[in-house]
Amino acid sequence: MNLNLKMSLSPHIHSGNSVKKEMYGVIWALVPVWLVSIYFFGVDALRVTLISVLACLAFEWLIQKFLNKTESTLWDGSAGVTGILLAFNLPSNLPTWMIIVGAFVAIAIAKMSFGGLGQNPFNPALVARVFMLISFPVQMTSWPVPDALNFSMVDAQTGATALGIMKEGLKNGEPMSELMNHIPETFDMLLGRMGGSMGEVSALALILGGLFMWWRKIITWHIPVSIIATIALFTGILHALNPGQYATPSFHILAGGALLGAIFMATDMVTSPMSKKGMLVFGIGIGLITVIIRVFGAYPEGISFAILIMNAFVPLINKYLKPNRFGKEVKNG
Amino acid sequence: MSSFATHTLKTFSIGGIHPPENKWSAGQKIVTLPIPKQVSIPVIQHIGAPSKVLVNKGDVVKVGQLLAESSGFVSANVHASVSGKVSKIESAFDSSGYKRISVIIDVQGDEWLENIDLTDNLISNITLESAEIVKKINEMGIVGLGGATFPTHVKLSIPENKKAEYLIINAVECEPYLTSDHQLMMEKSDQIIVGTRILMKALKVNKAIIGIENNKPDAIELFSQKLSGPSDIEVVALKVQYPQGGEKQLIKSVLNREVPSGKLPIDVGCVVQNVGTAFAVYEAIQKNKPLIERVVCVSGHDLKNPSNFMVRMGTPVETLIEATGGVPEGTNLIINGGPMMGKSISRLDVPVTKGTSGILMFKQTVSNHNQYQACIRCAKCVSVCPMGLEPYYLMSLAQKNRFDEMEAAYPTDCIECGSCSYTCPSHRPLLDFIRLGKSEVNQIIRQRNQR
Amino acid sequence: MSETIWLTIVILVAIGSISAIVLYIVAKKFYVYEDPRIDEVVNILPNANCGGCGYPGCKAFAEACTKAEDLSNLFCPPGGSDNMKNVAELLGLLAVQKEPQVAVLRCNGSNQNRKKTSRYEGVENCSIASQFFGGDTDCTYGCLGYGECVDACTFDAMYMDKDTGLPVIIENQCTACGACIKACPKDLIELRNKGKKSRRIFVSCMNEDKGAAAKKACDVACIACNMCVKACKYDAIAIVNQRAYIDFSKCVLCRACVSVCPTNAIHEINFPARKVTAEKVEEPQLEA
Incomplete structure (x- = not known):
């Protein structure tokens, strides 16, 4: 047969x-x-x-x-x-x-x-x-100001992003308390009622998408969480040191492309590290560079640059941060 | 006694997958298959040196008679599984796809050697001493029945500078589809417990652990009942996770000890034996019965009667399949062993050997191996690898024949569980290339050690 | 404006001179003596870097040649004897003379001659396939046909014939470097003397099974029937492991064996067509 x-x-x-x-x-x-x-x-x-x-x-x-x-x-x-x-x-x-x-x-x-x-x-x-x-x-950098269900197609109003307002204001020496009046409320930022690029405005929708990908096991939590935690920690320290000069962590996380970058851009499989340790280092690096560019740099937003810079480090991270090998360090007990 | 369901179950820490279990033959009573007309018994059914044939063409043999003698320390005796006349000694195909020297016996009746106890009486009194047990296990040709077929006496011979603390009985059966161990546990629990005590005595340990995955609650219940109260044998329920049946993973799961890279379980004071081996040890020591039959699970897509059979070694695979209703229409893949680590076979006249834990018939519509896409670096292979290796990297090195660089990426740690290939979204044949790299790297290491 | 120009020139010249001095000092300080003959030998060699000599590349081989006191263990197969003679002349040594060789495939299990009994669906790589099984036919010794030898050949001297499923060696391009021999996991390729007028006779089968099994698996298998051994007057043929082997150093290319082979397992290459067809030979009794 x-x-x-x-x-x-x-x-x-x-x-x-x-x-x-x-x-x-x-x-x-x-x-x-x-x-x-x-x-x-x-x-x-x-x-x-x-x-x-x-x-x-x-x-x-x-x-x-x-x-x-x-x-x-x-x-x-x-x-x-x-x-x-x-x-x-x-x-x-x-x-x-x-x-x-x-x-x-x-x-x-x-x-x-x-x-x-x-x-x-x-x-x-x-x-x-x-x-x-x-x-x-x-x-x-001229963002249309979002207006719910605006299908009129007449000249939409344009304005700067929350981060742009902050950067510009601080450069002109306006105090933080004054500036806070110009930027949207935290709740509005969560929903997306602020100026910005198309995908970055609504934090809630982004988080929802991230949770979906995590549930489907397309991404792991390591990169988004480490980026956001680093941004929160770093800006938190700065804010605690000088609240008049530096914005709150929640502002930094919700404003601009931080969430879009952390959840969808940095987790791109091809350009992110392979090991869990590497992912954490990658995320921390992105968080640090983002805050440095936002707070001390010339551009109001830094996460795109931060991700690209860390992308360049990925081969190096892959080379030196290997996954935990079974039986490499023996902790018996 | 149902404490196993209430607390978090133990499992290993790195990697692992959970393929669909599809244990269709679960609960099917073990049926003793009628003896075939002719058997073909390869002289190499184990890892190690091929055994030396002792019989000649035309010899009349009885069941249990020695056919081929072990030819080294890592080797095993092979016994006649049927009685009859040796018709040929020639090289014939075995399930590996290569030809091996085999003893072909024409069956005549069913005549056993006189000293084999064929009754069902349970003998729980262990009379032999430790060294005698190991010697007898060697004589009886017992090898690991989980699939790796490593000679059991080698594992029981502990080097002088090392000491065993625990015997771990591997009752995990983490491979999908297979149910032979599960059914054996349900039907031969007393014998397995005695077999475990024999192995404990041979190893001079006073603690044994039986690790069972939680998808076999009846087996956990049964063994917990039999071993209730203070006992030298502990039953541990484990979370379902492939490849928990790997020795190193199982030790990590039950004892949280990690076998160092390149070392053996004995280096952390453990010896792991399959539950089927424990049963074979019982039969060998208490009943004088060599390893001549084993439980084989036959299952597959659209198969009429998925079953568990007690089969004599050397029975053609065809006989087993016929007993379950024949090869289903459209079957294009037959596997000897489990779907994750078994080997596909090309013909049905190959014999059942000591390592055959199951025969699976699949209808596969997609090929897993030769149509693959580019690596998208999703790191899924890295996260599922139970040894914490980087399969994508190993494969790319092996593809480029860069074997000298590969050694630093530890391909020798790979346990060939196949989790990486299973999970790869690009369908890349990761394990195929890692296996190639592993053998090349082993060769490099051997050559270096020789110098 | 003119100031900018001359300043630029001065600065550039200064940088240039300083770098030159540094380079000169470093080159002097870390100078390593290299035998100038190495480069000369390299120029003589074919420079294909094929590795056929056993050294990683022509430069390494040249180095070994200049250091060696005698060239008996050094030979460049692609270059051949003439080339080695030139090397030896340059170094004032004596070269080994070797007959020019060529690779031959010792399997004729084409798709037509060998029935497929299963189909392999895996990585098309001979090493991986052979680790796993004997092949998709009943012959476990023959060519798998995934072309690892072709990939290994650096001289474009091999290609896969789609009809037969076997690799073909283009003998004019083959330099006998041996890369394909290392690549083949079944050890099917052998280097044989090129012979007079490139004429060669060899047994194109490596099957070690008994005659009946071999014949069943493949129409053109060597069945170890001993006919060729009897036919050979020069004692060049021997049967080892159930297959015939022709010793090319003893073979005089008389073709007596070719005509007696019942399965056409013995191949003749580059011979003129026979004038008289050989007598029909009786089928030998196969061993059961």
Whole structure:
């Protein structure tokens, strides 16, 4: 009897997990954030996301088809995730052509030129964001002020982010108590009623997405928690030393892209360390650099730079911070 | 007595996975399979040196008669599992996919050696002394029945400068699908307990622990009842976690001791034996019965009657499958052993050997090994590795043939549990390459030691 | 403006000179003497860095040659005897003369000749597959066909034939460096003397099973029938481990064995076509 049996090596079963499932899991986690941004920024938010995603997919397809001549991995979701994350890092009133330029930088330069999925040292969406922040500083920093269900498409009011107000005010020597009147209430920041890029405004939706990814085991708690804890600790110390000069930890965590960065950008699998210890060091590094840039640097926001800087350290972290090997240090008892 | 359910269960600390259990043959009584017409008994059914054949073509043998003699310290005797005439001694396929020297016996009747006790009486009085027990276990050809088939007497011979404190009985059966150990525990609990005491005496230890995973509450209940009150044997319920059946993981789970890298369980005062081995030891010492039969679980997708069989060594796998209703339509993968660590077999005429804990028939629609995507560096393999290694890194080194660099990443610690390949979202064949690297690195180390 | 220019020049010249002095001192202080003949030897060698000599690269081999007092253990297979003669002349030593060799594949278990009995779904890598099983046919000695030898060849002298599933050696390009031999986990590739007019005869089978089993697994297996041994007048053929082996140093390329082989396991290469077809040989009795 010839059954023509399959010969394969153990293990013969698989968890059924796939790159596609992981990536679509991230996309699901981003849905609440997206809905909130549509609620606050209206049709424009829809426009920016769609253009960004479509442009990312198009660039990936073109490059794989005509330059690499490899099989297309268009639908594994990774380009889609990059597109959504890029959109979330942009103001909703950005001109279409700029979004396409951003998508090109993210996919063609930051991802495909290194060899595609899994090879890029830096987070593609963040590379694009930083590229655009430096190239188009005016457009990238005039944020539409969110107005619930504003579908009118008339000239929306623009303003600075909470972090921008803080930075500008402190530079002009205004006291902190004065400044606190200009920045949104903590509760508003939690919901997202403040100026900012599309994805970073609502802390609640971001945390919800993060919990979803943690539950689906797409990410572990190490990176987000260590980033946020470091920011809280560092700004807490500064605030305790001089409350007139430095804002509260809760302001620093809720304002700007700290949560978006900590939950969605820093946890990008490709560009984060492999071991738990490494993840903690990575997170602490991001937290420290973020606060340093925010408080002492020229830019009001620092988390994108912080993540990119720490991305560069990832190979080094992987080399020196190995996972705890079984039987390496013996503690018997 | 149900304290095992109320407090947090013990388990090992690093890594681990929980694949779907699918223990379909659980609760099926062990059925003694009729003796086949012909058996093929390979002379190497264990880890170590092949045994030396003692019989010739045409010899008439009885059940329990020695067929091949162990040819070194790490080697094991092989006995006839049936009575009849030796028709051939030739190299035949065994389940490894290679040909091995095998003794082929045409069955005639069922005649046993006279000194073997075939009654069901439980003999709990242990008369032999420690050294005699080890000697007899060696004679009876007993090897680890968990699947690794390491000769048992080697594990029981403790080097002079070391001392055993605990005997740990591995009743974890962490592999999905398999139920042979579970069923054996339910049906032969008294014999297993006596077997455990024999092993304790052989090791001169006064404490034994039986580790059972919590997915077998009936077995935990049964053993806890039998061993209630102050006892030399403790039953420990463990959280379900693969690969808890690995020696090092089991010691970590029950005693929280960590076997140092490159060392053996005895270095932390433990000896681990499978529950099936404990039963075989009982039969060998108290009943004079060599290791000639074992429990084999037969299970699989759409199989009519998943069963647990008591099978004579050398029975063709085909016979077992026929007894469960034949190979189901659409089966494309048959595994000897569990789905995580077993080997696939290419033909059905291969014999059941000492290491065959199960025969599984799968319908697999996706290939796990040759269509894989790029590593997305998600670190899932790192977080599930029970040895705390970096599978992604080991694989990339092995793929590039950089074996000299690989040694520093400890591929030799790998226990080949397959958790990394199981969990990889890119379906990368991590373990395949780590296995390759492991053997290459071992070769490098051997060459260096020779110099 | 002019001040800026000359200041720049002065500064650059100063930096340049200081660096040059530092470099000069360091080069003098840490100078290591290297035999100038090493580079000359390297220039003679083929510089393929194939490792066929047993040294990591041509430079290491050249170093070994200049240090050696006698070249009897040193040979560069891709370069061959002529090349070694040049090396020896340069160093004033005597070179070993070796017949030019070429790699041959000792398995003819093509898809047509060898029935598949299972199908391997795993990493297409010979080392991994052979660790795990004997192959997807009943012959556990033959070629697995995943092309590790082809990957190992640095001279593009091998390719996989898709129809047969076996690697093919392009003999004009083969330098006998031995990389494929190291790569093959089944030890199927052997270096044999190239022979007169590149003519070679060899047994293309490594099966150690008994005749009946070998024949059942593969149509062109050596069944150790002894016909070739009897046919050979020069005592060049011996049967070891149930398979015939032709000693190329004794073989005179008479082709007597080729015509008697009942399974066509003996191959002749680069011979002209036979004028008269060989007599049909009776099938030998197979051992049961």
